[in-house]
Amino acid sequence: MASQRKSERGQTEERSKREERADRILDAAAELMLRWGYNKTTIDDIARYAGVAKGTIYLHWKTREDLFMALMRREYVRLMEDIQQRISGDPEGGTLHGITKHSMLATMKSPLMKAVLLRDTDLLGEWTRKEYASPSYSAQIAQSLALIELLRSRGVVRDDIDVRRQVFMLDAITMGFLMIDQYMPDDFKYSDEEIVEMTAETVERVFAPFQQPDEKTKQEISNALISTFDDIITLRTRIDQQEATS
């Protein structure tokens, strides 16, 4: 607060200009990382591709690692926003198979997040070993667990099996469908949408309880999820802002 030296307007204008440039740089980083992988994407490349000088990048982030952390965080927030969007726009968004469908499809449309989830070492290179992946993965599991528990308490998921086993099964199924195309021959290729349909059907058959949830329950769950996503998103965004001012 004491550090704000400009007028309100001037500050906001500048802030947004800076942020816009930061975004452009991250765009360049994402693009080049997908093309050449983490190891072979240099700060020089990113600067050239983003049309700024190298020094400028260091006005935004202290190190190369910081830049990529910011990139990954941005991708993660976007992923969450995308999932939230998809869930909120779907009447089936309050069911486990609906949530699974939207989470998977959003992940499939985000090459970087997919690479992290599937531990694609070709693309991630040294990033794999940078210990940000593993905590985020166990956070992922914790989220699965919380989700399943919520759905069980509402009676929209079977509760005659152990919760942890259910999480294990859900993750095995989704991971299986996410990676199987790498193993299938060309005459067994399906589109992302088709794969997600198959996953959803599998999840529904394995996890649905005898009686179908009513509309009201589905809506309540959907709302609960959406506000959870809001929490995640604002939390992450707040971290970003902290970093930016430090």
Next chain:
Amino acid sequence: MASQRKSERGQTEERSKREERADRILDAAAELMLRWGYNKTTIDDIARYAGVAKGTIYLHWKTREDLFMALMRREYVRLMEDIQQRISGDPEGGTLHGITKHSMLATMKSPLMKAVLLRDTDLLGEWTRKEYASPSYSAQIAQSLALIELLRSRGVVRDDIDVRRQVFMLDAITMGFLMIDQYMPDDFKYSDEEIVEMTAETVERVFAPFQQPDEKTKQEISNALISTFDDIITLRTRIDQQEATS
């Protein structure tokens, strides 16, 4: 035939001695490959570990590659025999979830075959690129397809979805459960048997039709499978013998 110079008895005795030694050498190869991987397992190591001279190995196989092909074929035959055994000893052996259970458990107990299935490049090294893996994999798919078609025709698997999609789903599910433990944190570890139980439950819920198959049908299917396995096994064994005499 003209090459058989010894008496019947002498020949058989010698044959079995040779075979016993070949087996010992393959045992050594398997052991060392699991320890050091394909790339770092040398013929010298194998000879020393099997207690024979290096030259002796070349009395059995023309090249290093031939030796490993023989090893992989032996593992494959053993895997098939194991699956056959497990199926024939189980009243549920004629159901898809039973078959899945036994195939998976047998695979899990065969580290080399599991490595091939999961494309474990750490263990297989250069062997991955040796083009024997890919044909065997598409053969695997063909088998899945034949199996599903058989089960559909007998009415023990749903036939209201596309067959090929069903194969895709079955493979996605089994692969998912086979590889998920690599991704799960320590507090989500389950034994092979538990994992296979979860897989079987998943498969049953996704593929079982409305009415349960009767005992007679299950028995017929089980028998059909067992004779299919016999075919595969004798075919493979015949190839081995051809190789040995050439």
Next chain:
DNA sequence: ATATGACTAGATAAGCTAATTTAGTCATAT
């Protein structure tokens, strides 16, 4: 104040040679 790009130190890669390893052979021993 902000942005730049020449600059540097440290890391990484390329190029080369010598040393070691290893698949496969074959004269010799059993």
Next chain:
DNA sequence: ATATGACTAAATTAGCTTATCTAGTCATAT
């Protein structure tokens, strides 16, 4: 006849030297 292990040619690796790259800095320009 069978089995062996010393042997060889080819390949792989180790060691080292030189060249190139790259993350991060900072004096200078805008």
